[in-house]
Amino acid sequence: MTAFSIVLLAMIAAFLGMRLYSVLGKRTGHEQEPVPPRRDERAAPAPVRLEEGETPPAASTAAADTSGLVYEPAAEAGLRQLLATDRSFDAGRFMEGAEAAYRMILEAYWAGDRDTLRDLCDDDSYEAFADAITAREARGETLDNRLVRIDSAKITEVEMNRNEARVTVHYHADISAVTRDSEGRMIAGSMSDASQTDDRWTFRRAIGSSDPNWLLDEAEAA
Known part of the structure; x- marks a missing residue:
């Protein structure tokens, strides 16, 4: 093989090597992303420096x-x-x-429905x-009342007396109340303005x- 042939082959090999590197050295978008370091390999955050006289911020604790x-x-x-006494409660x-x-x-009382009151009281x-x-x-007189909504209701007290339980509930509600006479005329209240009630039953x-x-x-105003 002549010196010219050797030089020609070397040039061809160098050219192919450059082409191969130009392809393999580029990212095509399908390569696997680098694996992130594990938690213990991550750099720890830099400590916060406090000026003299400052106190570290208290950890926030949500109420x-x-x-x-x-x-x-x-x-x-x-x-x-x-x-503990009644597991089904x-x-x-x-x-x-x-x-x-x-x-x-309330609706039974306003309507004068004694039968319903008898069952619930x-x-x-x-x-x-x-x-x-x-x-x-x-x-x-007749009552033309309406319970607009119950704003809140929560148990405030529980009493155990021998084999009887008593649970007190505090209600906040809005009620529109109107009292009418025997002729149907309004003598008290307003249907457009609801009154806030505060009851403890x-x-x-x-x-x-x-x-x-x-x-x-028991039923009483709180």
């Missing part, structure tokens, strides 16, 4: 959000005692029933409502009773 609870913190001990379901009872009892509460209805009827039920319903025991 527990209790807005979604159906009971006040003061009622928690009583609820635990009730649960569920505070969420109780509050669903308590809100429904609040609406049903104990003897003393029923008699108080029935007496008020009788006095209203004697005056020839106590329900009771015998533990172990086959009747799952709670009866209204």
